[in-house]
Amino acid sequence: MADYLPHTDEEVHDMLDFLGLDSLEHLFAHIPAAVRLSGGLDIEPGLSEPDVAAIFAGYGEANAARANAMTCFAGAGAYDHEVPAVVKALGSRSEFVTAYTPYQPEVAQGVLQAIFEYQTLISRLAGLPIANASLYDGATALVEALNMAGGATKRSRMYVSAGVHPHWRAVARTFAAGTGHEIVEVPLVDGLTQWGSVDTSDAAAIVAAYPNYLGVVEDLSDARALASAAGGLFIVAGDPVAAGVLKSAGDWGADVFLGEGQPFGTPLAFGGPYLGLFACTMDQVRRLPGRIVGETLDSNGRRSFVTTLRAREQDIRREKATSNVCTNQTLMAVTAAIQLGWLGTSGLRDVATRCAEGAHYLFDAVTAIEGVEAVSSQAFLREFALRLPRRASDVIADMAASGVLAGVAASTLAPAGDPSLEGIENVLLVAVTEKRTRVELDAYADLLRKAVA
Amino acid sequence: MADYLPHTDEEVHDMLDFLGLDSLEHLFAHIPAAVRLSGGLDIEPGLSEPDVAAIFAGYGEANAARANAMTCFAGAGAYDHEVPAVVKALGSRSEFVTAYTPYQPEVAQGVLQAIFEYQTLISRLAGLPIANASLYDGATALVEALNMAGGATKRSRMYVSAGVHPHWRAVARTFAAGTGHEIVEVPLVDGLTQWGSVDTSDAAAIVAAYPNYLGVVEDLSDARALASAAGGLFIVAGDPVAAGVLKSAGDWGADVFLGEGQPFGTPLAFGGPYLGLFACTMDQVRRLPGRIVGETLDSNGRRSFVTTLRAREQDIRREKATSNVCTNQTLMAVTAAIQLGWLGTSGLRDVATRCAEGAHYLFDAVTAIEGVEAVSSQAFLREFALRLPRRASDVIADMAASGVLAGVAASTLAPAGDPSLEGIENVLLVAVTEKRTRVELDAYADLLRKAVA
Amino acid sequence: MAITGLPGGRAASVPLMGHETEPTMFELSVAGRSAAQLRTTGVPTRSLVDMVGAAHVKDEPVALSDLSERDLVGHFTRLSHRQFSVDLGAYPLGSCTMKYNPKFCDAVAADPALNGVHPGAPATLTQGWLELLVDLEEKLCAITGMAAATLQPAAGAAGELTGLLLMRAYHASRGEDRRRVIIPDSAHGTNPASVTLGGYEVTTVPSNERGLVDLEALRGALGPDVAGIMLTNPNTVGLFEEEITEIATAVHDAGGLLYYDGANLNAIVGVVRPGDMGFDIVHMNLHKTFATPHGGGGPGAGPVAVSARLADFLPGPKATRVADGTFDWVAPAQSIGRVHGWHGNAMVLARALAYIDVHGGDGLTRVAQHAVLNANWLRRRLADTLPAAYDRPCMHEAVLSATALKAATGVRGLDVAKALLDEGFHSPTVYFPLIVDEALMFEPTETESPQTLEALAQAVERIVARADTEADELHHSPHHTPVSRVDEARAARHLIATEDAAAR
Amino acid sequence: MAITGLPGGRAASVPLMGHETEPTMFELSVAGRSAAQLRTTGVPTRSLVDMVGAAHVKDEPVALSDLSERDLVGHFTRLSHRQFSVDLGAYPLGSCTMKYNPKFCDAVAADPALNGVHPGAPATLTQGWLELLVDLEEKLCAITGMAAATLQPAAGAAGELTGLLLMRAYHASRGEDRRRVIIPDSAHGTNPASVTLGGYEVTTVPSNERGLVDLEALRGALGPDVAGIMLTNPNTVGLFEEEITEIATAVHDAGGLLYYDGANLNAIVGVVRPGDMGFDIVHMNLHKTFATPHGGGGPGAGPVAVSARLADFLPGPKATRVADGTFDWVAPAQSIGRVHGWHGNAMVLARALAYIDVHGGDGLTRVAQHAVLNANWLRRRLADTLPAAYDRPCMHEAVLSATALKAATGVRGLDVAKALLDEGFHSPTVYFPLIVDEALMFEPTETESPQTLEALAQAVERIVARADTEADELHHSPHHTPVSRVDEARAARHLIATEDAAAR
Numbered sequence A, B: 001m002a003d004y005l006p007h008t009d010e011e012v013h014d015m016l017d018f019l020g021l022d023s024l025e026h027l028f029a030h031i032p033a034a035v036r037l038s039g040g041l042d043i044e045p046g047l048s049e050p051d052v053a054a055i056f057a058g059y060g061e062a063n064a065a066r067a068n069a070m071t072c073f074a075g076a077g078a079y080d081h082e083v084p085a086v087v088k089a090l091g092s093r094s095e096f097v098t099a100y101t102p103y104q105p106e107v108a109q110g111v112l113q114a115i116f117e118y119q120t121l122i123s124r125l126a127g128l129p130i131a132n133a134s135l136y137d138g139a140t141a142l143v144e145a146l147n148m149a150g151g152a153t154k155r156s157r158m159y160v161s162a163g164v165h166p167h168w169r170a171v172a173r174t175f176a177a178g179t180g181h182e183i184v185e186v187p188l189v190d191g192l193t194q195w196g197s198v199d200t201s202d203a204a205a206i207v208a209a210y211p212n213y214l215g216v217v218e219d220l221s222d223a224r225a226l227a228s229a230a231g232g233l234f235i236v237a238g239d240p241v242a243a244g245v246l247k248s249a250g251d252w253g254a255d256v257f258l259g260e261g262q263p264f265g266t267p268l269a270f271g272g273p274y275l276g277l278f279a280c281t282m283d284q285v286r287r288l289p290g291r292i293v294g295e296t297l298d299s300n301g302r303r304s305f306v307t308t309l310r311a312r313e314q315d316i317r318r319e320k321a322t323s324n325v326c327t328n329q330t331l332m333a334v335t336a337a338i339q340l341g342w343l344g345t346s347g348l349r350d351v352a353t354r355c356a357e358g359a360h361y362l363f364d365a366v367t368a369i370e371g372v373e374a375v376s377s378q379a380f381l382r383e384f385a386l387r388l389p390r391r392a393s394d395v396i397a398d399m400a401a402s403g404v405l406a407g408v409a410a411s412t413l414a415p416a417g418d419p420s421l422e423g424i425e426n427v428l429l430v431a432v433t434e435k436r437t438r439v440e441l442d443a444y445a446d447l448l449r450k451a452v453a
Numbered sequence C, D: 001m002a003i004t005g006l007p008g009g010r011a012a013s014v015p016l017m018g019h020e021t022e023p024t025m026f027e028l029s030v031a032g033r034s035a036a037q038l039r040t041t042g043v044p045t046r047s048l049v050d051m052v053g054a055a056h057v058k059d060e061p062v063a064l065s066d067l068s069e070r071d072l073v074g075h076f077t078r079l080s081h082r083q084f085s086v087d088l089g090a091y092p093l094g095s096c097t098m099k100y101n102p103k104f105c106d107a108v109a110a111d112p113a114l115n116g117v118h119p120g121a122p123a124t125l126t127q128g129w130l131e132l133l134v135d136l137e138e139k140l141c142a143i144t145g146m147a148a149a150t151l152q153p154a155a156g157a158a159g160e161l162t163g164l165l166l167m168r169a170y171h172a173s174r175g176e177d178r179r180r181v182i183i184p185d186s187a188h189g190t191n192p193a194s195v196t197l198g199g200y201e202v203t204t205v206p207s208n209e210r211g212l213v214d215l216e217a218l219r220g221a222l223g224p225d226v227a228g229i230m231l232t233n234p235n236t237v238g239l240f241e242e243e244i245t246e247i248a249t250a251v252h253d254a255g256g257l258l259y260y261d262g263a264n265l266n267a268i269v270g271v272v273r274p275g276d277m278g279f280d281i282v283h284m285n286l287h288k289t290f291a292t293p294h295g296g297g298g299p300g301a302g303p304v305a306v307s308a309r310l311a312d313f314l315p316g317p318k319a320t321r322v323a324d325g326t327f328d329w330v331a332p333a334q335s336i337g338r339v340h341g342w343h344g345n346a347m348v349l350a351r352a353l354a355y356i357d358v359h360g361g362d363g364l365t366r367v368a369q370h371a372v373l374n375a376n377w378l379r380r381r382l383a384d385t386l387p388a389a390y391d392r393p394c395m396h397e398a399v400l401s402a403t404a405l406k407a408a409t410g411v412r413g414l415d416v417a418k419a420l421l422d423e424g425f426h427s428p429t430v431y432f433p434l435i436v437d438e439a440l441m442f443e444p445t446e447t448e449s450p451q452t453l454e455a456l457a458q459a460v461e462r463i464v465a466r467a468d469t470e471a472d473e474l475h476h477s478p479h480h481t482p483v484s485r486v487d488e489a490r491a492a493r494h495l496i497a498t499e500d501a502a503a504r
C-alpha cells in the first residue's frame, strides 16, 4: 500500500474536528446511501513503487517489438527518429510538465512563449500564417479541419483522398456521424488520387495527403484547382518531416495544413500522446480550433504572451465554439519546439534528406528481389509500399524473429477493399528514418529475400 | 564529427579580425614551435552522439554484472539500495548539476541550503555536532580523519582495526607515505578487533569500523577507552545505513565519524562517484577538512547560507591548509539529502531493519548448507562473511551464470595474510539490501548449495 | 558585425533575477549554427531532385531557428524559470485537479520497452501493451461501475464527444431519432461544445438555489426527443447532486441516457460509482484523477466507460483477451469506429495504471477522502473571509464568491486571484462556473498538506484585509511575477501569433 | 494544532516570485509523514535486538526530516530556483572552465549497464567497464603525451597528491631523499596544500613582470634536495609559460621531476602536450576539460598520467588488456598503492570518454582554439574598461584588474563581480591568482557565443560606467538576486553549520 497523501492521522483528526465531523466517511454523509459504494473498490490493495515497477517490467518484456530489441522500419504516420538527450532533458523539465493550461499568463510565460515559438515553427513549415497551440493527433486534426471547412462553407461534403492515412479517414468517418458531414473517399490508382473520378463541385473541402500514406508524393495542383473551382477549402495533410524539403502546403495553395507532429521529438509511444499540427490562412483564423498564443504587453510595457482570440473556445462560446478541444498536447508542442530548435534549418533538411536516401537505397535493394514489387511507380520520399508474394503480416512475423520490424501491414490499417489499394493483404508499408544504417538496410534486404523465397 | 561550439566560420573570422590575427593557429603563435604538436592528436575523428551511444551500449553489454541482468548480493561498502524516481528527478535538476562550488552565495542559495541540510542530516546520524560538505569517498575520508588526528595530537601512529575495509586501509597506507603517519593494523579474531594485542599508548588515532567489513557489529567501548587513555582521537568508520538503527558514533564517544555515503541515493556506479561522509566534535572544527556551509544573514536581514571557516581551506591557507580538497562530491551530498528526505525517520529505520532481516534470513539458510560456515560467530547487521569449501571467486562465477552476483570475494579486497582473516581465498562477503525478496534469498541458498556440492 | 547582435547575447544571462524577458529562439538564432548530430549511416547520398522530382523540392529550406546546443539549453531552461508549476508550489485551480503527480509515473513512461514500441506493430509483437490496456480497462470499469471501456479518446472533451456518438449510435440502433441533450447551466464549456459536435441541440436546465440541478425544471425539459443528459457529479460548483437517483429515473423513464462527465471523479473514487448512480456513459480525465501531469495544457486521456447495453458500440478495435489467453485487437460488434489515430494516448494510460496499482482500491478511496477533506477545511477556514457560494459541505472543490468583497471595496475575484500570484500561490479558477457571481473555485487536492492550506488561507486573508485600503494596488497586481498584469485585449486586437507576424 | 505550523505551509508557495527564503527541510518536517516506499519482499520480520543485541540498538530513531513526496519535490525544486547554473546563463568563472556540458554525457552516465555495476564484481563480469577504462587511459595518454595513467584520483587535488607520491616513490627507488618542491607564487591553493601532504616543503618562486615563472629565480631555487616543480601551463594568470623548455631542462638537470597541474588543459588540448613540454607527471581535471558538470562543487575526476619511467609506480590495480585480449586488474610493479576506495569516479570517467569520442582529436583541438579565441576577444573588448593584468595574448582565460577603477572610484573588483550578478551573469573569479591586484579572472570557455561575450562586455561596461556616480550602490550589490549581499563574517563568527546549531 502506498499513497502520496501528506496527512498524518493526527492532522486528519484535527481537520475533521474543525469541521465538526467524526470520520472521513462523514464527509460523504450527504450522498444518498443507496448509491454509495459499500465494501470498497474491487481493486487489489496498493503496492509499493518497486512492486509496480516489476509489474511494468513484465509488460515491457512482453513487447517483442520494443525499442532496442528490434530495428524499426515501421512508419505509416509514426516514425523512429532520433530524440537526443538534450531534447529529453529540456522537455521533461518539471516546470513544463507539471503546469496547467496557461490561464494565468503572469506566471506562465515559460509555456506561453514556448508555444508561441512552436506556432511560429509550424506556421513556417506549413507555409501558412497562423498555427494553433496543438491538437490531439493527426487524425483528430483532420476532423477539426473538416469542421472548419463545414463552418466556412456551410456545406457538408468532404472529398478526401484515399491517400490520407486509413486510420485518419476512419476517424473522420466516426466524427462525421455527429457533424453530419459526408466523407467521400477519392480512390488511388498507382498511388495517385483520382480526383477526376468524382464531381467535387459541392465540396466543402478537398483533402490531399502529402506525401500520401503509401509514400507517394503527389502533385497537388489539380486538387487545389478543384477546391478553388468549388469554393471549398483546400486541406493538406502533410508529413512535417517532408515539409523540411518538399514544397509547403502554403506553396501548394492550401487553406489548411495539418499533420502528425510525432516525428518532432516524441517517442513512438505505442501511438500516443502524439501531436496534432494545424495551420491555416488568416481568413480562417476565427474558426481556428483550440488555443492560440499571442504576443502582447504587460502593464509595464514588457513583451508578454497570452492565450488569445479566446472567444472561439468552448469555455467562452460553449455550444457555438469552433471546437470542443480543451486539454491539448502542449507538452508535445513544447518538445517539438525544442526538437526543431535542436535540428535547426540544416538539421531538419538533413533528416528529411537522409530518410529519403535510406528509403531509396532500400527500395532499390528490395524491388530487385524476385517477387517483390513496388505498389506504385510514382516518386516517393521516405516511405514506400511493397507488394509481396505472401501476406505481409507473415513476412513481418518471419523478419521479427531476426530482430527486424519490417514495416506495417497495410491490411492492419485499412480494410480489404479500401479505395487506396488492391490486394491489401500482401502490401507492406516500409519507412526508413535517418537512424537506419546501410548495414541495417542491407540486412533488411537479405531477410526479406529469405522471407519471400 | 561533432562539437558544441557556437561559432560560425564568419564569426570566427570576425573575432580573429578584431584581434588582428589571420587564423586560429595564430592564437598560439607565442608557444615555442618546438613544443607545439604537429599533425594533431592521435585520436580518431569525432563521432555523432548516436554513434558514440552505440559504442557505449557495447561497453554496457560486456558487463555481465550489470543491473537488471544480475541480482546483487555484493556489498563491502557499496550497496544496491532502492533509489526512487523522485530522488533521481530532483538530484538531476540542472541547477544543481551545472553549478560550480558556491563561491557567490547570492546566486547559490539552492546548493548552499541543500548542503546545510545535508550537514544536519549527517551530523544527526553521526551523533556529532558538525559535518562537512562531503569528501571524495569513505576511503579518502579515513585519510582525512587520520590527518586530523595527526594535526590534533602532533603524533603519527594510527591504530586501525583490521575490520576497516581493506581498500580503505590500503588508501590510508598510500597517503601515509606523504604524511609520515604509521598505520598499525590491529588484527581481528573471530571478527573482533584485538585491541589488546597492541600498545596504543602513543596513538594519534584509534580507528574502529562499525559494523566492520566482515559485517560484525563490535562493541566500541574498549576502543574508546584506549583512545582516551592515549589522548588520541577516537575515529569510527561507520555504515551510514546501520546508523539508522545502531548506536551512533557519538553515542560511542567518537571524536570523528566517517563513512561511505553511497547508500544514500547514489547508484553502484562501478565505485564512483561516491560520497565521503565526515563529522566530528566541535573541538576539531578548525581542523575539519573541506567545505562547511554556515547560516548567516544577507544585507536585508534574511537568512542566507554561505561557505564558512574558509581559513582552513587550501585556497586561503595554502601549504598550511588542513586538507588539499577542493572539488568534492556536492552533487552526491545533495542527492543524499534528497534521499534521506525521501526516507524520513521511519524510512531509514525500515531500510536498515529490512536489510538486517534479509541478511539474517539468508544467513540462516546458507549456514545450514553442508560445508558453508560463518567466518565469525559474532552479531552482524546486514552483511556477513562465509567460509566456503571452494574458492569464493569460483563460486561467484558459478552463481553468476544463473544471474546471481553472490557477493564479493574477500581475496579481491585484501591480500592473503591480511590481519582480518585467515584462508581468505575461500571467504565470501554477502550483503542483503531491502530490495532482496524472500524468493531471491531462497534462490540464492539453492544456488549456493549446488555450487558447493 | 554579428557579434553585437543583441538580444542574442543578452539571453545568456538574467536567469534568477527575475524581470527581464527572454528573447525568442528566433532572436537567438544565428544562421549557420546547429546543434543536431545525426548518426553515421554509410548510406550513399543522393539528390533530392533525383528522388522526388524538381516540382516537389522546396527552393529554399524553411528557416527554423539556428542555435548551438548551449543556447538551446539556456533558452528553454530560462523559460522554465518563468513558469509556475505544481512542483514549485500549490496550484489550487478548481476543476483542474492539479495534484502532485508521482515521479514514479514519469519513470514508467520513460521505459523504452513501453514508449519505444511502434503502434503499427502487430499484436503478436506487442502483447505487453495489449495486456496493459486490458488491465487498465478492467480497473477503470471497477472504479466507475461500468461494463466496458474505450481507451482511445485523447482527453476529456474527446471522451465527451465519443460518449455522445455512442448515445447517438445506441438510439439509432433502436430506430430512434432523438435530437436534444440536456445539460445544466453549471456545466463545463466542453459539454455544450461536444453536444453540438455530436449533432445534438443543447437544452440547458437551471440550477436551483442549492447549486444543484432543478429536478422539476429537468422533468419539464425531458421529452421523447431527448437523447440524454450530461452531468458531472460532484457538479462544477463542487456539490454532490443528491437527487441523482431521481434524475436518473426521470431521464431513463424518458428513454434518455445519462452521461457522466468524469472530470470531478477525484472526489468520489471508491466512495460512489457513476454506474451505481445510474449513469450509462462515463468519461474519465485520467490526467486529473489518475495523475498525469498536465504538461502545460496536455496531454491527457479521456477513456469512456459504458454500461453493458452500450458496450457493443464502443470505438475499436479494442485490446481484448482472447480465448487462448493472449491478447488481440477486436472491434466491438456495432462499433462507432475509431476516435484516435492509433490506440489513444498510450503513455498516459500506462501512467494511470501505474498510479492505480500503487494506490490500490484502498489508496484510491483515501485520495478521494483527503481531497474532500482539504476542500472542506479550506472552505470553512475562509468562511469569514470569502464565503462559499453555497454554504454546505462541498466535495473536492470549494467555490467561494467575492461578491460581497467587490460590493464593499471594488476588489474583484480576479484581483484576489492575481494578488495570490504575488503571494506565491497559483490562483484558483475564476469566473467559472458561470452561475456563481465572482466565483473563486479552489481545489486544493489531496496532495497539499494542512500546513499549505493554512498558508494559502492566510494569504487570502492578507489580500482581503488589504482590499479596504489598497484596492488600487490589488487592481494592478501581480507585481512580483515574471511579468505584471498582461494586456489580454491588446493581444486579441492586434493578433501576433507568430514571430513573423511580430516582424510584420 | 499542527495545521497553523508555518513555515511548513508557506513553503508550498513563493517559487517564481523571488525574494522569500525557503524553509529548511526540517522546518517542513511533520513527524509521522513519510515518502518512502519499499519493495514487498516477503522476508519475515525479526527484532533488531534479537539480531544485533540490545547494546547496539539505538534507543530512539535518529530524527531526520519527515516529508510527503510532494513537499520533498516542492522543496528541492524551489531550492533549484534559487541557484544559478551554466544551463541558465554564462558562468565565466576563471580557473573553473564552466563550459556547457552535453546532455548526452548525462545520458551515458544514466545507463544501468554502466552505473548499475557493483565495483566489487569480478573482472570477468565487468569486462565492459575495464575496456572503457583502458580506452580512456589510452586517449588521455595521447592527449597529454604520456606513457600511462591512473584513473583513480577523484579530483584534481587528489591527482596532485597522487603525483607527488609518485615523485616520492620515484626518488626513493633511486635512493634519493629530496625534500623540496618548487611552485610558482601564482599557483592554485591545492598545489601547496598537496605538497605538504606529500611530505614535501614548499619553495615558492616568484613570477616576473610578464606574469611568468622567473627563470633565474627558479634556477636559484633548484638544488639536489629539490624533488620537482609543479606548474600549470597556461599558468593561473592565463599565460603560456613560454620558457617551458628552459624550465624543464633546468629542473631535469637538477634531478627533479616536472609536475603538470592540468586544470588549464582546456587551453591547449591538441595544440601542445605536457609530455612534449618535458613534464613527467600530469593530472587532468576531467570535470573541467572533459565536461563533467561540476555538480555544485563536485564530483570530478583527476587522472594522473606519467612518462614511462614513472609508469611502474602508478596506483593500482589498473584495468589492463591482458594477453588473450580480455581485461583484468593488474597492479603496476612498484605501485604506490590505492588512492581511491574503488576504481575512481567511474561515471565521471565514462562521461569524459564519451565527450572525447564525440569530439575526436580534431574536435578537441577546436575546443582549445575557441576557448582561447573567446578569452582573447573578451580581453581585447574590455581593454579600455578593465585592463588585463598583463597586456599580452592570453590563453583560455583573461585576468583583468580593477586596480585603476578602485583607485579612481573606490569600486573594487569584488563590487564589479557582485554587480555582474545583478546583470544576470555569473561573476568571474575574484582575487585569484593572488599575485594580481584586484584580479577579475574571466574564463568564457568555448561554448559561449560571441553574442554572449558582447552582452557580458556591455554589462561590465555598464557597471564600470556607474562606478563614478553610484559607487555606494555598487558596494552593496547585488540587489536583484535571491538574497542580497551575504554577511560572510557573521557566518564565521557565529558558526551555525546545522539546523540543530541554529536551534541552540
Ligand SMILES: Cc1ncc(COP(=O)(O)O)c(C=O)c1O
Pocket (backbone or CB within 6 Å): A325, A326, A327, C095, C096, C155, C156, C157, C158, C188, C190, C191, C232, C236, C261, C263, C264, C285, C300, C301, C302
Ligand atoms: C468539468 C470538466 N469537464 C470536462 C473537461 C474537459 O476535459 P479535457 O480538458 O481533458 O478535454 C474539464 C477540463 O477542464 C472539466 O473540468
Ligand SMILES: Cc1ncc(COP(=O)(O)O)c(C=O)c1O
Pocket (backbone or CB within 6 Å): B325, B326, B327, D095, D096, D155, D156, D157, D158, D188, D190, D191, D232, D236, D261, D263, D264, D285, D300, D301, D302
Ligand atoms: C589551477 C587549478 N589546480 C588545481 C585545481 C584543483 O582541482 P580540483 O578542484 O578538482 O581538486 C583547480 C580547481 O579549481 C585549479 O583551478
